[in-house]
Amino acid sequence: MKQLLLSLWRFRHFMLSSIKAEFRGRFARSKLGALWMILNPLAQATIFAIVLSEVLAAKLPHVESKSAYAIYLMAGTAAWGLFAEIVNRCTTVFIDYSNTLKKIAFPRLCLPLIIGGSALLNHLLLLLAILVVFLFFGHPPNVAWLVLPLGMLLIVLFAFGLGIILGLLNVFSRDVGQVFTIVLQLWFWLTPVVYTVESLPERFAFIHRINPMSSLVKIYQDALLLGRLPQWENLVFPLIAAVGLFGFSFWIFRRASADLVDAL
Template sequence: MGELRARYARSRLGLLWSVLHPLAQALIFALVLSKVLGAKLSGVEHDAAYPIYLLSGIAAWNLFSEILGRCLNVFVEYSSALKKIAFPRICLPMIVWGGALINHVLLLVAIAVIFLFLGFTPSITWLALPLGILFISLFAFGLGVILGLFNVFSRDIGQALTVVLQLWFWMTPVVYPIAIVPDNLLPILELNPMVALVGIYHDALLYKTWPDIGSLIWPALIAVTLFGAAFVLFRRVSPELVDAL
């Protein structure tokens, strides 16, 4: 919580901004794209089907991008503390991870309220969300720490990731249903772990179905591998970290 207080220290709305930002993004996409894509969501007979689809996808993507982005820059942001205070350095990305999870829970609460306002009752399939949260968190944390360590030695990593994330977002069915993707592009999308992970949210929140466990084997394998690799790399690079900063 201390890290969150520091982020919003001079803000009157404080933690509310962590909810308002993704909701505003969803509203913009809904206003711009609902007329184009709203009628193409199959399997759901509800006037707010597309906004619900959008909110579900953005919730998943926001968790991923926040953990990844914060872990990428955490060592640089707290470079002065790393130089002056002796403490387990791995605590920094872990604290960032915890803060992102708190933000995510607040966002899910806000989304549940919006669903009720739209006349869409949450179902028991919401219980599948912890599985999505787990794999998205492991994936984003592992990748974020690895890139964050490289970013200490070469700040080009951070600049490049900004561009990559924009492309990655549009290569993930967050604002469009995967059903409209041409068949020849589907094999490429299937290599993207976030497709199945975002799909957990779409299935649980909109379609009220449980995730297909078979589709999660690939992203789970990548998430666990990156998570473990992050700790191995951190132990090797940690002695040189302060000097590089």
């Protein structure tokens, strides 16, 4: 483990330059450039806000604000989007970069870390766009926003650990990626992003309790909508799941990395 971490540290400049290159490559020959990183999520957030608040008049129970449901949905979507982007891209990263892995000698774990860094950058720009919409609604940030880095960290650890494991399995069996695409869609609807936990029938309440993403998404929803810090006892299970999966992914990667290139 120590050697692996040291090798990653030696290639830190390679990973940072790769993240920058991927960021710039998205907007090559675009006059607005990186501004699109804000305009696209801003447009999406604005559409959510207008349609849900003004057209559908969707409301949350026990919250009087007309824009509460739009804020709730944007917060949950932001948290879920960070998780889904990392997991989806990590699942295919070794296959997508198979030629690079065969030709260039570098720590293979750099690739998922580059994806994680890129996804985190996208996420921060999305939060900036959401902030603009919130200000438009008269819903300024508050001290509870300071807990968002904790939510980001736990989501990244959990997504990275799961993504690495799926990425390795996908190399040896390409069905894994196809199956998980369906699983991820189902997982989204089992997570309270578009509905509240209180709206779940009691017989389905256990799904919320065993789903780590429920508590992680709730960090965002509580902070962005209610200005409320999380209930720390509810984060014990997600913390164990995130750190445990992250550590396990390193272990299984070391076991499988010797056969990775041959399988590609």
